[in-house]
Each structure stands twice: as structure tokens, then as C-alpha cells.
Amino acid sequence: MFWSSVGFIDILWGFLAFCFFAAFCAHKISALQPKRYEKFSVYMLFQDLIRYGKTKQSLKREKWLRVFDVPKRWFWHFYAISVCWNGFLLALTLNARFDNHSYPSWLTAILDRMTAASSSHGQVPQLSTVLVQLLLCIHSLRRLLECLFVSVFSDGAMHLVQYLFGLGYYIVLGLTVLCSDPAGQGRETQLADLNFLHLAGLVLFLWASKLQHQSIALLARLRTGQSGSVETLDHKVPKGGWFEWVSCPHYFAELLIYISLSLISGGLSFTLWLAVLYVFFNQALAGQLCHEHYVSKYDSYPKHRRAFIPFLL
Numbered sequence: 365m366f367w368s369s370v371g372f373i374d375i376l377w378g379f380l381a382f383c384f385f386a387a388f389c390a391h392k393i394s395a396l397q398p399k400r401y402e403k404f405s406v407y408m409l410f411q412d413l414i415r416y417g418k419t420k421q422s423l424k425r426e427k428w429l430r431v432f433d434v435p436k437r438w439f440w441h442f443y444a445i446s447v448c449w450n451g452f453l454l455a456l457t458l459n460a461r462f463d464n465h466s467y468p469s470w471l472t473a474i475l476d477r478m479t480a481a482s483s484s485h486g487q488v489p490q491l492s493t494v495l496v497q498l499l500l501c502i503h504s505l506r507r508l509l510e511c512l513f514v515s516v517f518s519d520g521a522m523h524l525v526q527y528l529f530g531l532g533y534y535i536v537l538g539l540t541v542l543c544s545d546p547a548g549q550g551r552e553t554q555l556a557d558l559n560f561l562h563l564a565g566l567v568l569f570l571w572a573s574k575l576q577h578q579s580i581a582l583l584a585r586l587r588t589g590q591s592g593s594v595e596t597l598d599h600k601v602p603k604g605g606w607f608e609w610v611s612c613p614h615y616f617a618e619l620l621i622y623i624s625l626s627l628i629s630g631g632l633s634f635t636l637w638l639a640v641l642y643v644f645f646n647q648a649l650a651g652q653l654c655h656e657h658y659v660s661k662y663d664s665y666p667k668h669r670r671a672f673i674p675f676l677l
């Protein structure tokens with residue numbers, strides 16, 4: 365019964381979550397005796413694939429691995445694609461809702477292939493789908509503006525595979541939101557149907573977005589002077605805000621943002637919860653690598669700070 369309602373999109377998110385969970389465990393185990401594994405090329409390739417930016421710098425990589433380096437400052441490409449694609453999907457959804465059109469046939473065909481024939485289509489109210497799409501657009505636009513006008517990037521790198529993954533990521537995420545209502549026939553809702561979960565999700569989204577922006581701005585301020593001009597591209601110990609509790613509050617905020625989107629779907633989309641699980645393991649791994657980097661580089665690094673979830677992880 366359960367398996368017949370699992371579609372390709374569920375398998376994809378489940379697989380991604382599992383890959384990052386496995387990578388997290390593999391890294392934790394290998395970190396106990398790094399010298400033992402460093403001589404294996406496959407270990408170095410693994411480390412090269414999971415690290416980017418400052419956490420890549422300490423890696424003693426062979427020359428051939430550097431061939432696949434792409435500037436980390438290209439992060440804005442991901443959000444530019446997301447704003448365009450998810451804005452387009454939102455326009456199609458609004459058109460379908462208010463002008464009584466159906467989705468274009470190519471989109472319906474894609475969504476049909478991604479979802480199981482007997483999944484609980486249409487369970488998520490139409491208003492929730494539109495709200496999640498809108499918030500995804502707002503989130504992507506904010507991140508795009510932060511990348512272009514707030515963050516100060518150094519010459520850090522990411523792997524070409526990570527870059528290509530990032531380019532496809534927001535396209536799949538946009539389709540994932542629509543997969544909860546592939547025929548555009550979700551239960552119709554009036555504004556009066558908005559319930560506690562919608563409100564809680566919205567409040568959480570706003571709060572987590574503020575936390576993420578504040579953390580990104582604090583990181584940028586480590587490199588700029590009073591006038592806002594860039595003074596250094598060094599990595600320093602972050603201070604202030606939630607950095608007093610965790611090394612990566614912006615990763616914690618990312619997780620909360622995805623949880624908020626799931627709540628706004630009424631908690632009804634199994635696929636969106638799998639996406640939350642993926643973000644959890646993805647950000648846990650990135651946060652762990654960043655935390656280890658700070659601890660190994662700065663002797664005076666505060667001992668009580670966790671990697672990305674206050675008091676827990």
C-alpha cells in the first residue's frame with residue numbers, strides 16, 4: 365500500500381538524503397584516523413566532493429583534482445536559476461488557478477513521471493502550494509541579492525559536480541512542490557481555511573530568513589571596514605548573533621526554512637519531508653566540516669559552540 369504511493373521524486377529525495385547521511389558517517393569515521401586514509405586516491409576524491417570553500421583549503425589535493433575546481437562565488441547562479449524557474453512555475457500555477465487553465469502538457473507529463481499513480485494527489489490544498497511556491501521565490505531572490513550585494517567571497521572553490529548539482533537542485537525543488545498537486549486539482553481553499561500550521565510555518569519562515577540574513581551579514585562584516593569597503597579576504601572567527609551558539613547558524617536557518625515550507629503544506633507532503641531530511645544531512649555535513657575547520661585552525665575557538673544545531677549537533 366505504502367510503496368505503491370512512492371514515486372520517482374520520493375526515491376530521488378530519499379536517495380539524496382541517504383547519500384549525505386552516508387557521507388556524514390563516512391567522514392566521521394575517517395576523521396578518527398585521517399593519516400591512515402590520506403594515501404588512498406578514492407578517499408581524497410571523496411573529500412574533494414564533500415568539501416567546498418574554506419574547508420577545501422586544508423585538503424592536500426593532487427594536481428588532477430584541481431582541474432575540476434569552479435569558483436565558489438558562482439553560488440549566485442543557483443539562485444538566479446531558481447528565481448527564474450520558480451517564478452515561471454508560480455505564474456503557471458496562478459494561471460491554472462485563476463483562469464481555469466490546466467498546466468501545459470509538457471509539465472503535466474514531467475510531473476506524472478515523477479509521482480506515483482496512486483499517490484494521494486490533491487491532498488495539499490491549492491493555497492498551500494501557491495504559498496510554498498511564493499516563499500521559495502522570495503527565499504531564492506533574497507539569497508541571490510545576498511550573494512551579489514552582501515557576501516564577500518574569497519577565491520574559494522567548489523567541485524564541478526557540486527556546481528552542476530546546484531544548478532539542477534532548484535529546478536527539481538520547484539517540481540517537487542508541484543508534485544504534491546500534479547494535476548492542479550488540490551482541495552480548493554478559502555483564506556478562512558488558513559490554520560495554525562500555515563501560520564506557524566509562515567512565522568518560522570520569516571524568523572529563519574531573518575536569522576540567515578543576519579548570519580550572512582555578520583560573515584560579510586568580518587571582511588569589511590566601517591565604510592563597507594573590503595579590507596581582507598581572510599577567514600576569521602565569526603562572532604555575535606547565533607554564532608555564539610553554533611559555527612553555522614545560516615545552515616540551521618536553512619533547515620528551519622525547509623521545515624517551514626513543509627508546515628505550510630499542512631505537513632501533508634511526504635516528498636517535502638524527504639527534502640527536509642536531505643537538507644538536514646546536507647547541512648549537518650557542511651556544518652561539521654566548517655566546525656572542524658574552525659576548531660583545528662583557532663586554538664581559542666569557543667568550546668561550547670556546536671556545529672549547526674544549538675546544544676545538539
Ligand SMILES: NC(=O)c1ccc[n+]([C@@H]2O[C@H](COP(=O)([O-])OP(=O)(O)OC[C@H]3O[C@@H](n4cnc5c(N)ncnc54)[C@H](OP(=O)(O)O)[C@@H]3O)[C@@H](O)[C@H]2O)c1
Nearest residue numbers: 417418515516517518520583586598599600614615618646
Ligand atoms: N539547500 C542546500 O542544499 C544548500 C547547500 C549549500 C548551501 N546552502 C545555503 O547557502 C548559504 C551559503 O552557504 P555557504 O556554504 O556558501 O556558506 P559559507 O561557506 O559560510 O559562506 C558564506 C559567505 O561567508 C564567507 N565566509 C565564510 N566563512 C567565513 C569566515 N570565517 N570569515 C569570513 N568570511 C567567511 C564566504 O566566503 P568564502 O568565499 O571565503 O567562502 C561567503 O562569502 C547558507 O545559508 C546555506 O544554508 C544551502
